[in-house]
Amino acid sequence: xxxxxxxxxxxxxxxxxxxxxxxxxxxxxxxxxxxxxxxxxxxxxxxxxxxxxxxxxxxxxxxxxxxxxxxxxxx
Amino acid sequence: xxxxxxxxxxxxxxxxxxxxxxxxxxxxxxxxxxxxxxxxxxxxxxxxxxxxxxxxxxxxxxxxxxxxxxxxxxxxxxxxxxxxxxxxxxxxxxxxxxxxxxxxxxxxxxxxxxxxxxxxxxxxxxxxxxxxxxxxxxxxxxxxxxxxxxxxxxxxxxxxxxxxxxxxxxxxxxxxxxxxxxxxxxxxxxxxxxxxxxxxxxxxxxxxxxxxxxxxxxxxxxxxxxxxxxxxxxxxxxxxxxxxxxxxxxxxxxxxxxxxxxxxxxxxxxxxxxxxxxxxxxxxxxxxxxxxxxxxxxxxxxxxxxxxxxxxxxxxxxxxxxxx
Numbered sequence: 069x070x071x072x073x074x075x076x077x078x079x080x081x082x083x084x085x086x087x088x089x090x091x092x093x094x095x096x097x098x099x100x101x102x103x104x105x106x107x108x109x110x111x112x113x114x115x116x117x118x119x120x121x122x123x124x125x126x127x128x129x130x131x132x133x134x135x136x137x138x139x140x141x142x143x
Numbered sequence: 144x145x146x147x148x149x150x151x152x153x154x155x156x157x158x159x160x161x162x163x164x165x166x167x168x169x170x171x172x173x174x175x176x177x178x179x180x181x182x183x184x185x186x187x188x189x190x191x192x193x194x195x196x197x198x199x200x201x202x203x204x205x206x207x208x209x210x211x212x213x214x215x216x217x218x219x220x221x222x223x224x225x226x227x228x229x230x231x232x233x234x235x236x237x238x239x240x241x242x243x244x245x246x247x248x249x250x251x252x253x254x255x256x257x258x259x260x261x262x263x264x265x266x267x268x269x270x271x272x273x274x275x276x277x278x279x280x281x282x283x284x285x286x287x288x289x290x291x292x293x294x295x296x297x298x299x300x301x302x303x304x305x306x307x308x309x310x311x312x313x314x315x316x317x318x319x320x321x322x323x324x325x326x327x328x329x330x331x332x333x334x335x336x337x338x339x340x341x342x343x344x345x346x347x348x349x350x351x352x353x354x355x356x357x358x359x360x361x362x363x364x365x366x367x368x369x370x371x372x373x374x375x376x377x378x379x380x381x382x383x384x385x386x387x388x389x390x391x392x393x394x395x396x397x398x399x400x401x402x403x404x405x406x407x408x409x410x411x412x413x414x415x416x417x418x419x420x421x422x423x424x425x426x427x428x429x430x431x432x433x434x435x436x437x438x439x440x441x442x443x444x445x446x447x448x449x450x451x452x453x454x455x456x457x458x459x460x461x462x463x464x465x466x467x
Contacts, residue, residue: 079261083290100288103213103246107253108263123217 069117069137073130076116080108091131099130109133118142144177144196146453147236148446152182153205153223154243156435159183162242163190165442170196172443173450179236181227202226205243212246216254224248228255231428238429238449242437249285252426262425265297266368266432267304268375269422271412274359279305281363283371283421294318294335294365298345300424301363308452309362317351317361319370325350331367339365382413420445 070091077099078086084099095101101109110121113133119140127133150166152159159182166178170193177196180187184201188194204220206212215222224243228251231239241248245266252264265282272278281301286293298316305314318335320328325336327350339347348361356364356374366374386409393402420433420441429452431445 080263082263082292082296102286102288103211104249104253104263104285107213107216107250108257108261111253111257112261121217124214 069141070134072116073113073133073137076109076112077130079112080105089130091129091134093130094128095130095133096128113137116143145175146173146450147177147179147198148449149179149181149227149231149236149239150442151223151227151239151241151243152180152187153202154207154241154247154435155433155437156242157438159186160190161438162442163187163192165437165439166190166197167192168439168443169446173446176446176450179227179230181223181230200226200230206247208244210244210247212244212250215247216250222247225251225254228252228430231430232256234428236428237453238431240431240433240442240445240449242433242435242441245284245432248423248430248432252423252430256423256426256428256430258425258427262296262300263293264423264425265300266371266421267301267424268371268420270357270375270378272357272359276359276362277309278357278359278361279363280356280371280375281365281424282368283375284368285423286368288369289331289367291331291334291338294331294367295338295342296425298339298342298347298363298365301365302345304422304424305362307455308448311362313346314362315348315360316345317348317364319356319364319366319374320350320352323350323352335365379413382409386410386413422448 074086081099089099093099113119117137125136150162152162155162166180169176179198179200181200181202183203184199187199202221202223204222206215206222216225224241224247227239232255249264265285267279267281268283269277269279279301281297302314302316305311318332318339320332336350339345351360351364386406389402389406393399420431423430423432429449431448433441433445
């Protein structure tokens with residue numbers, strides 16, 4: 069799941085060096101996510117993991133995203 | 144009807160009436176066009192339109208400049224921009240025109256109109272250049288902080304856009320910098336210069352300085368969204384200032400008869416409104432983002448652009464270009 073998520077993060081942030089990301093990386097402060105990238109990541113996660121966002125989730129770190137996916141992913 | 148165009152009536156500085164005036168002009172000018180008008184149904188129905196060619200999508204909510212577009216998406220409001228894009232995503236129209244919040248346009252584009260390649264959308268503005276042609280400025284504000292890969296993507300999207308719309312075989316790509324030499328620029332621009340130069344599929348003509356943006360040295364001028372937004376607004380501001388000064392001079396010196404025709408020419412040439420505003424690149428269907436202050440002429444021009452796009456014509460066929 070982590071590798072699949074990293075792939076989506078890379079798609080949303082094409083200039084990011086994902087090898088420098090880890091579970092504790094903060095999406096905005098460390099990885100440079102802006103609101104458009106967060107939205108792209110959300111849309112990609114809906115397709116890739118079968119989740120559905122009814123409201124914006126407060127993801128601060130990569131670990132927060134992973135925890136959410138572990139609870140909600142259907143794929 | 145041959146074409147359907149979606150028009151979002153909310154979010155403009157001049158209120159829905161200005162956009163609806165534009166919708167009326169479109170219906171009068173293009174008998175083969177039908178419209179899907181999105182916004183407050185009550186306001187739309189009050190307007191003098193040929194409703195036999197109009198479908199109304201009721202979406203009374205808007206995203207203001209003080210709202211977070213992403214939060215607005217999830218708040219349960221019926222936002223006209225999002226409603227229009229949802230309709231567009233079904234393939235029910237040739238494109239959409241909106242003067243609403245730029246951030247909301249991009250959020251909607253990501254939600255409904257992403258390509259299978261998941262390209263991050265960007266905004267292109269078409270600027271008239273002194274060679275009698277047009278230069279696409281990419282990006283004008285969708286991505287403020289970018290890296291080399293993103294700039295490279297802007298170059299490719301801009302190239303494809305100018306190829307398709309202006310029938311330019313091999314559009315010239317320029318990179319905005321503070322000097323024409325490859326060694327000039329910040330770290331990002333210097334890196335981008337190398338990548339652009341190595342890409343054999345790009346007709347890269349090198350760095351373009353800020354004072355040459357309207358010189359027609361390139362067909363696509365690439366920069367990050369922060370710089371692009373400044374270039375665009377600075378050009379507009381400078382055009383307005385020059386014209387204002389000329390009008391003052393003409394009046395004080397009683398030279399109106401000689402100078403006013405020139406002023407009229409300049410106002411037409413640098414009327415950014417009538418050029419159809421910005422176009423969102425990198426998405427499935429075309430979306431034209433008019434300026435918040437746009438008037439009916441901009442809506443008519445944008446419709447013309449969408450029709451030409453769908454018919455694979457040159458983008459400005461049917462628009463009187465007084466420079467030629």
